Amino acid sequence: MPSMQAMQQYVLPNALSFAEVDGVVIAQINTEQAQAEISLQGGQVLSWIPKGAEPVIWMSEEAQPTVGKAMRGGVPVCWPWFGPHERKADFPAHGFARVADWACKGSQLLDDGSVSLLLELVCDGGSKWWPYATLLQVEFRIGTKLEINLSSRNLSDRAFVISEALHTYFQISDIEQVSVSGLEGVSYHDKVTEAEVQTHAGEIRFASETDRVYVNSPATCVIHDPGLKRKIVIEKSGSDSTVVWNPWFTKAERMGDLGAEGWRKMLCVESANAFDNVVTVQPQQSHSLSVVYSLL
Ligand code: BG6
Numbered sequence: 559m560p561s562m563q564a565m566q567q568y569v570l571p572n573a574l575s576f577a578e579v580d581g582v583v584i585a586q587i588n589t590e591q592a593q594a595e596i597s598l599q600g601g602q603v604l605s606w607i608p609k610g611a612e613p614v615i616w617m618s619e620e621a622q623p624t625v626g627k628a629m630r631g632g633v634p635v636c637w638p639w640f641g642p643h644e645r646k647a648d649f650p651a652h653g654f655a656r657v658a659d660w661a662c663k664g665s666q667l668l669d670d671g672s673v674s675l676l677l678e679l680v681c682d683g684g685s686k687w688w689p690y691a692t693l694l695q696v697e698f699r700i701g702t703k704l705e706i707n708l709s710s711r712n713l714s715d716r717a718f719v720i721s722e723a724l725h726t727y728f729q730i731s732d733i734e735q736v737s738v739s740g741l742e743g744v745s746y747h748d749k750v751t752e753a754e755v756q757t758h759a760g761e762i763r764f765a766s767e768t769d770r771v772y773v774n775s776p777a778t779c780v781i782h783d784p785g786l787k788r789k790i791v792i793e794k795s796g797s798d799s800t801v802v803w804n805p806w807f808t809k810a811e812r813m814g815d816l817g818a819e820g821w822r823k824m825l826c827v828e829s830a831n832a833f834d835n836v837v838t839v840q841p842q843q844s845h846s847l848s849v850v851y852s853l854l
Contacts, residue, residue: 559583559625560598560661568665573673582623585662587673591701597623600656601677601696603633603726606704611853612786614704616729616824619817628656630815631824635696635708636723638688640801640832641749652725654687655679655694663695672701683714690714702852709846712839719838723801723830724849726792730825731785733804737761738827740779740792741800746770747833764825767806773834775800779827780854789854792827796847798835801828 560583565576573589584604587594595604607613617631628634636652643649650657664676675698683691691713699705706724730736739761747755749769761782762768776798781790803826805813810821829849831837839845 559659565662568662568675570665570667570673573667574665574675579623581625584623585665585675587675587700589667589671589673589701591671592704594698594700594704596675596677596698596700597629597632598660598662598677599623599625600628600658601635601660601679602628602656603698603704603706604629605632606700606851608702608853611788613729614790614851614853616727616820618815618820620815620820626657630813630820631727633706633727634725636721636725636828636830637694637708637710638692638718638720638722640721640723640830649687652723654685656725660696668699668701670701672699672703674699690716690718692718704851705848707846707848709844710837710839711844712841715841717838717840719836720845721830721832721836722847723799723828723832724797724847725801725826725828725830726849726851727824727826728781728790729786730781730783730823733764733806733822733825735783735785736825737763737782738779738802738825739782740777741772741775741802744772744775744800746772762802764804764806767804767809769803769805770801771830771833772800772802773832774798781825781827791850791852791854792829793850793852794829794848796845797829797831797849799830799832801826801830801832803828 621629637655660677
């Protein structure tokens with residue numbers, strides 16, 4: 559864990575401070591535009607609340623900062639693989655970045671009133687999980703919009719292949735009332751039924767456990783939420799897959815960490831590169847995945 563003293567240089571008076579909670583350092587942003595919390599463990603956004611709005615990011619009521627464990631909710635960073643490891647069943651699901659200690663490398667109050675925060679994770683190439691020297695950076699810009707840019711720079715002399723996701727849990731009024739547009743006619747792998755690749759015509763609506771990886775889906779998605787009288791707009795670049803996930807009560811019961819009825823109030827629309835869209839990064843080259851979240 560970085561020392562609180564080391565974090566002092568990144569404090570922005572009246573905009574950004576740091577707190578230590580149960581051994582985890584959390585950046586706290588509070589401006590005229592928004593409140594947000596970002597954990598340096600995992601580089602995980604824990605909350606983002608534009609001023610005057612309901613929280614946009616969902617976090618389980620049962621989640622507590624815990625060393626070595628991603629919190630259920632927020633925006634976990636899945637990297638360098640999405641889901642289970644392709645060959646190694648004992649490697650951590652969704653990679654190791656979501657529980658690693660990230661270092662703070664910069665903070666700034668920008669002219670438009672938003673705050674930027676830069677975190678970094680250096681992989682030295684000596685890990686059994688990831689034998690490639692890599693510089694992973696995540697830059698957040700927190701204001702009336704939330705921007706996240708995840709960049710992977712290959713510092714080794716061999717190409718590597720990654721899959722990845724910004725595994726965002728959005729807060730919604732009721733899973734049975736919302737819909738998602740932007741994925742009409744796009745092929746998806748269904749992780750619940752394991753059926754052949756399929757498509758659907760209209761917006762997505764939810765009536766049971768849903769766990770789909772839409773491939774070749776770089777377009778903007780929108781969550782329509784009449785209950786909260788808002789739309790959440792998910793714009794992205796460098797992301798060709800979109801994962802749509804809600805565990806429903808069936809899987810939520812097995813998971814046990816979503817809180818009472820938590821499954822009803824959350825929907826993951828993850829900007830990813832997975833399945834057909836894994837990314838090869840050549841030596842000394844970088845790949846970036848970016849999202850911009852906003853409300854309408
Ligand atoms: C989603 C996957 O991205 O993450 C689901 O598609 C998975 O299959 C979910 O259950 C949560 O994963 P975890 O490892 O955080 O429990």
